[in-house]
Amino acid sequence: MGNQQVFASIITIGDELLIGQTIDTNSAWIAQELNKIGIWVHRRVAVGDVWEDIVKSLNEEMHLSEVILITGGLGPTADDITKPLLCQYFGGKLVVNEEALANVKNIFENILKRPLLERNLKQAEVPDVCKVLQNKRGTAPGMWFEKEGKIFVSMPGVPHEMKGMMSQSVLPALKDIFKMPPIIHRTLLTAGIGESFLAERISDFEAQLPSNIKLAYLPNYGMVKLRLSARGRSEKLLAELEAEFDMLKSKVSDVLVVDEDLSMQQVIGRILNQKNKTLGIAESCTGGYISHLITSVPGSSSYFKGSVTSYANEVKEDVLHVDPQVIQAYGAVSRETASQMVRGTLRVLKTDYALVTTGIMGPHGGTAEKPTGTVWVGVGSADKTETHHFLFRFDRQRNMELTGTHGLNVLRKFILHDDGG
Amino acid sequence: MGNQQVFASIITIGDELLIGQTIDTNSAWIAQELNKIGIWVHRRVAVGDVWEDIVKSLNEEMHLSEVILITGGLGPTADDITKPLLCQYFGGKLVVNEEALANVKNIFENILKRPLLERNLKQAEVPDVCKVLQNKRGTAPGMWFEKEGKIFVSMPGVPHEMKGMMSQSVLPALKDIFKMPPIIHRTLLTAGIGESFLAERISDFEAQLPSNIKLAYLPNYGMVKLRLSARGRSEKLLAELEAEFDMLKSKVSDVLVVDEDLSMQQVIGRILNQKNKTLGIAESCTGGYISHLITSVPGSSSYFKGSVTSYANEVKEDVLHVDPQVIQAYGAVSRETASQMVRGTLRVLKTDYALVTTGIMGPHGGTAEKPTGTVWVGVGSADKTETHHFLFRFDRQRNMELTGTHGLNVLRKFILHDDGG
Numbered sequence: 082m083g084n085q086q087v088f089a090s091i092i093t094i095g096d097e098l099l100i101g102q103t104i105d106t107n108s109a110w111i112a113q114e115l116n117k118i119g120i121w122v123h124r125r126v127a128v129g130d131v132w133e134d135i136v137k138s139l140n141e142e143m144h145l146s147e148v149i150l151i152t153g154g155l156g157p158t159a160d161d162i163t164k165p166l167l168c169q170y171f172g173g174k175l176v177v178n179e180e181a182l183a184n185v186k187n188i189f190e191n192i193l194k195r196p197l198l199e200r201n202l203k204q205a206e207v208p209d210v211c212k213v214l215q216n217k218r219g220t221a222p223g224m225w226f227e228k229e230g231k232i233f234v235s236m237p238g239v240p241h242e243m244k245g246m247m248s249q250s251v252l253p254a255l256k257d258i259f260k261m262p263p264i265i266h267r268t269l270l271t272a273g274i275g276e277s278f279l280a281e282r283i284s285d286f287e288a289q290l291p292s293n294i295k296l297a298y299l300p301n302y303g304m305v306k307l308r309l310s311a312r313g314r315s316e317k318l319l320a321e322l323e324a325e326f327d328m329l330k331s332k333v334s335d336v337l338v339v340d341e342d343l344s345m346q347q348v349i350g351r352i353l354n355q356k357n358k359t360l361g362i363a364e365s366c367t368g369g370y371i372s373h374l375i376t377s378v379p380g381s382s383s384y385f386k387g388s389v390t391s392y393a394n395e396v397k398e399d400v401l402h403v404d405p406q407v408i409q410a411y412g413a414v415s416r417e418t419a420s421q422m423v424r425g426t427l428r429v430l431k432t433d434y435a436l437v438t439t440g441i442m443g444p445h446g447g448t449a450e451k452p453t454g455t456v457w458v459g460v461g462s463a464d465k466t467e468t469h470h471f472l473f474r475f476d477r478q479r480n481m482e483l484t485g486t487h488g489l490n491v492l493r494k495f496i497l498h499d500d501g502g
Numbered sequence: 503m504g505n506q507q508v509f510a511s512i513i514t515i516g517d518e519l520l521i522g523q524t525i526d527t528n529s530a531w532i533a534q535e536l537n538k539i540g541i542w543v544h545r546r547v548a549v550g551d552v553w554e555d556i557v558k559s560l561n562e563e564m565h566l567s568e569v570i571l572i573t574g575g576l577g578p579t580a581d582d583i584t585k586p587l588l589c590q591y592f593g594g595k596l597v598v599n600e601e602a603l604a605n606v607k608n609i610f611e612n613i614l615k616r617p618l619l620e621r622n623l624k625q626a627e628v629p630d631v632c633k634v635l636q637n638k639r640g641t642a643p644g645m646w647f648e649k650e651g652k653i654f655v656s657m658p659g660v661p662h663e664m665k666g667m668m669s670q671s672v673l674p675a676l677k678d679i680f681k682m683p684p685i686i687h688r689t690l691l692t693a694g695i696g697e698s699f700l701a702e703r704i705s706d707f708e709a710q711l712p713s714n715i716k717l718a719y720l721p722n723y724g725m726v727k728l729r730l731s732a733r734g735r736s737e738k739l740l741a742e743l744e745a746e747f748d749m750l751k752s753k754v755s756d757v758l759v760v761d762e763d764l765s766m767q768q769v770i771g772r773i774l775n776q777k778n779k780t781l782g783i784a785e786s787c788t789g790g791y792i793s794h795l796i797t798s799v800p801g802s803s804s805y806f807k808g809s810v811t812s813y814a815n816e817v818k819e820d821v822l823h824v825d826p827q828v829i830q831a832y833g834a835v836s837r838e839t840a841s842q843m844v845r846g847t848l849r850v851l852k853t854d855y856a857l858v859t860t861g862i863m864g865p866h867g868g869t870a871e872k873p874t875g876t877v878w879v880g881v882g883s884a885d886k887t888e889t890h891h892f893l894f895r896f897d898r899q900r901n902m903e904l905t906g907t908h909g910l911n912v913l914r915k916f917i918l919h920d921d922g923g
Contacts, residue, residue: 097720099543101533105526108548112522122520124555125548127529134545141562156697156719192895198702218896220698241896276577277641281619298577299518300660362811368797369790372811376789379865379898387817389810390783390793396808396851400821430817444800474613475639475662477800 087259088123089115090142094135094154094163095238098127107152107243114252119261119312120148130154130162139170143231148255153238155204155221164206164224167235171226173210180215181205181222188220218245225254232258265319267326268308268342271333272490276300279307283332293318294325303486304338304345338493345489346374352496353384353434360492361430362388363401363422365413366440366456371485386432391422401425414439414451416468419459423466434499435461436492440471442480454480458488460495467495508680509544510536511563515556515575515584516659519548528573528664535673540682540733541569551575551583560591564652569676574659576625576642585629585645588656592647594631601636602626602643609641639666646675653679686740688747689729689763692754693911697721700728704753714739715746724907725766728754759914766910767795773917774805774855781913782851783809784822784843786834787861787877792906807853812843822846835860835872837889840880844887855920856882857913861892863901875901879909881916888916 091111097103105127112122123146128134135154142149154163168175182205189197204220207213214223214234219242226233234251236243271279276298280287287296290309299306307329311322330340339348353360362372362385372388375381389400394413397403403421411417419439426435440456447453454473461467469491473480512532518524526548533543544567549555556575563570575584589596603626610618625641628634635644635655640663647654655672657664692700697719701708708717711730720727728750732743751761760769774781783793783806793809796802810821815834818824824842832838840860847856861877868874875894882888890912894901 096718098530099533099546100537100718101530101535101543103720103722104530109519109522109525112520114522116521122522123550124559125520125546127546129544138545193696195699198698200702201698241900275614275616277619277622278616281621297517297521299524300577301524364790364793367794368802368806369785369793369809369811370797372785372790373788373794376791376811376813377899377902381789382813382867385789386814387811387821388790388813389821390790390797390808392797392803392809393807399852400808400810400850429821431820446803478798479662481798 087120087148087261088146089120089148089150090123090146091125092135092138092142092149092151093125093127093238094130094151095127096129098153099129107238107240110240110244111150111152111247114247115148115255116264116266118252118256118259119263120255120259121264132162132166135163135166136170139233143229143233147231147259149231149233150251151233151235152243155235155237163235164208167211167224167226167233168208171208171210171228171233173208175206176209177205178207178213178222181207181213184215184217184222185220214246214250216242216246217249218242223250225251262313264310264312265314265322266308266310266342267322267340268306269326269330269333269340270304270306270338270343270345270348271336272304272338272345272486274305274333274336276305279305279333279336283307283329286329286332290325291321294322296329302482304490306342307333308342338490344374344378345486345493346378349375349489349493349496350378350381350384352493356496358433358496359384359386361386361426361432361435363426363435363437364388364390365392365397365422365438366442367438367481367484367488368392370481371436371438371488374485374489386430389426389429397422397425401429412451414441414455414457416457416470419457419468420466423459423461423468427461427463433462434492434496435459436488438484438488440480440484442477442484444477456480456484456487458484458491460492462495462499465499467491508541508569508682509567510541510569510571511544511567512546513556513559513563513570513572514546514548514659515551515572516548517550519574520550528659528661531661531665532571532573532668535668536569536676537685537687539673539677539680540684541676541680542685553583553587556584556587557591560654564650564654568652568680570652570654571672572654572656573664576656576658584656585627588632588645588647588654589629592629592631592649592654594629596627597630598626599628599634599643602628602634605636605638605643606641635667635671637663637667638670639663644671646672683734685731685733686735686743687729687731687763688743688761689727690747690751690754690761691725691727691759691764691766691769692757693725693759693766693907695726695754695757697726700726700754700757704728704750707750707753711746712742715743717750723903725759725911727763729763759911765795765799766907766914767799770796770910770914770917771799771802771805773914777917779854779917780805780807782807782847782853782856784847784856784858785809785811786813786818786843786859787863788859788902788905788909789813791902792857792859792909795906795910807851810847810850818843818846822850833872835862835876835878837878837891840878840889841887844880844882844889848882848884854883855913855917856880857909859905859909861901861905863898863905865898877901877905877908879905879912881913883916883920886920888912
């Protein structure tokens with residue numbers, strides 16, 4: 082096929098998406114992967130397990146996009162109507178696919194070690210008008226249909242099954258068919274500046290951008306990602322994008338975390354690995370959230386030794402050796418307690434750096450003097466301790482997230498400016 | 503208005519949703535809240551910051567639904583075109599709203615303590631054909647339009663701003679206009695049984711359900727929620743729903759976690775509060791994730807004392823007093839190490855119960871003997887220690903989530919069956 086823009090639509094099927102019990106994480110992943118092979122997502126639509134709503138969406142999206150990716154509705158329960166619907170929509174009849182059947186049997190006999198049920202056997206049935214996409218991570222096969230020059234792919238809604246099928250079958254096939262020039266991105270991460278201040282600061286830059294390079298703001302948990310995008314692979318375009326990206330970087334140098342599409346915790350891991358240093362954490366108000374972020378990064382065991390969630394004052398005293406009189410005099414949420422938590426963490430976990438948090442996340446526990454959202458972050462090394470005060474004003478979950486972001490940024494700056502003395 | 507079904511559509515606007523940088527969590531929350539007042543979400547559509555795509559979606563959804571809720575695209579940056587578009591679509595012109603202006607000024611002067619920029623002042627402009635919804639949590643006001651008997655509401659995409667506006671203005675107004683009988687739900691949570699086995703087990707129950715009561719399966723992280731729904735508020739319907747729910751409960755009694763719409767960590771918190779007991783955790787492979795789940799529940803400080811993330815063996819030995827020879831002989835991922843971690847956690851954190859995890863989450867670290875996905879969970883009290891072996895077979899993130907779910911379920915059963923001796 083030619084070189085014009087290829088559009089995709091994503092249709093997600095399932096009542097659970099419309100009653101708010103399930104958050105759709107599949108669509109974001111699919112969009113990212115399609116972008117990498119030069120396909121742009123035009124629309125995403127979520128519909129319930131309702132025959133006419135699904136048919137309507139198929140009809141609508143096929144007029145908008147060349148590729149229609151469908152997830153969900155393929156499970157073994159009675160509310161899953163997608164397969165018979167697609168079978169009728171594309172004019173086929175259901176037949177058993179031997180390879181899919183062998184897969185279902187294998188999963189039940191060798192992995193789940195449970196008896197195979199009639200309804201599981203039905204999962205091996207597919208319309209005889211589709212190309213079957215084998216599911217190496219589950220029982221429901223995927224289905225590839227073509228109609229009036231448009232491609233329709235139906236996949237399971239279970240994220241790791243869908244991802245396996247996309248990576249192994251769908252993306253390679255789409256790449257082969259469309260041969261699109263890729264969409265190239267250059268992304269940087271800023272922290273400590275709001276979206277509108279950032280926009281004001283780079284408004285001249287934005288105004289002079291050539292029309293073939295697009296700028297996007299991606300705010301997230303107190304950080305903002307800025308991304309430049311262009312389509313193509315020519316040397317000239319790459320050089321042009323690189324020059325614009327350099328200019329953008331110079332405009333935000335004081336708030337720049339990293340000039341790649343990385344998370345704050347990935348950046349910290351990279352710096353620690355480079356310096357060959359270790360990290361320990363003590364969390365009071367964040368309750369394990371920061372450790373969870375750090376350990377979400379594969380390979381984090383090379384620099385992260387561990388953490389103490391000292392929710393109770395007793396744990397601050399017994400495990401982190403915070404002086405009970407300090408807690409008594411200044412409170413658990415104080416500069417003094419944060420500072421002692423830093424020293425205790427370094428001593429107990431025997432690490433080069435320590436990050437600690439103590440604060441009031443809400444909805445309960447705030448006072449006039451220390452309202453909900455009051456946070457002390459502490460950071461330190463063998464010969465230095467720093468404390469920082471924050472006041473957030475949101476709900477519990479968001480206060481935890483913001484404490485995590487700001488705490489990690491304090492840590493990052495501390496490590497970067499530490500001379501290793 | 504009458505008593506027929508009221509449908510809503512949700513339109514989310516923003517390129518970030520189509521390139522996969524942002525996961526849409528707003529829609530699920532909105533759907534839940536609409537459900538409570540008897541409004542059913544018919545479709546959700548995500549479109550980019552593209553004028554004709556937004557207009558097309560407005561046109562399409564107004565033919566499907568009585569209420570069209572629009573989020574996103576109201577920020578202060580140049581890629582946000584929603585407000586001028588809506589102004590033109592509904593035939594108005596932009597005027598300064600004094601109350602919104604006072605709000606913007608107040609936020610900058612008293613909360614952010616930063617100079618106000620020209621582009622922030624623009625946020626106080628609204629079309630003169632809408633009812634303005636004040637934003638108490640941010641600078642962008644919401645807008646309520648009516649056209650051809652349909653209601654269109656535009657709100658900011660920032661979750662806590664949208665939620666505030668929905669709760670304070672939109673939901674009360676919709677409730678007042680439509681006066682719908684509520685959708686009533688009865689939900690239970692199961693753990694330890696797959697969706698298809700559950701479906702097989704309750705297929706007779708499902709077949710006999712009256713047509714006015716719907717059953718939904720909501721699988722999530724190794725657990726399945728089952729929900730019965732009906733519309734109305736009559737005594738007869740409530741009694742009917744209750745009787746069906748009792749029957750459903752009896753079918754799943756052995757895998758039932760709770761007969762309310764609660765999370766596993768909420769259930770554990772409730773049991774601990776009832777028993778007046780405390781919990782401590784030691785996490786190796788889950789790296790803080792389980793502590794994060796536990797502390798996400800407001801009020802968890804009354805039963806959760808703290809945790810140790812013992813990522814490095816040194817921390818297992820130094821802080822949790824695991825015998826180095828045990829780690830040497832059996833490995834950090836072993837029944838013996840898990841068992842010693844339980845004893846150490848009880849001793850160091852001085853709690854009534856302890857939950858510990860140690861395992862290999864991937865992608866690296868697996869061996870032939872202990873493949874990626876190998877997990878030991880330990881649980882204990884003063885006079886008893888239990889260990890459980892699991893083998894998951896997914897990616898790092900999912901293995902962490904499944905370890906969290908199964909670990910918490912092991913803990914829940916242990917506490918329930920503990921006689922407090």
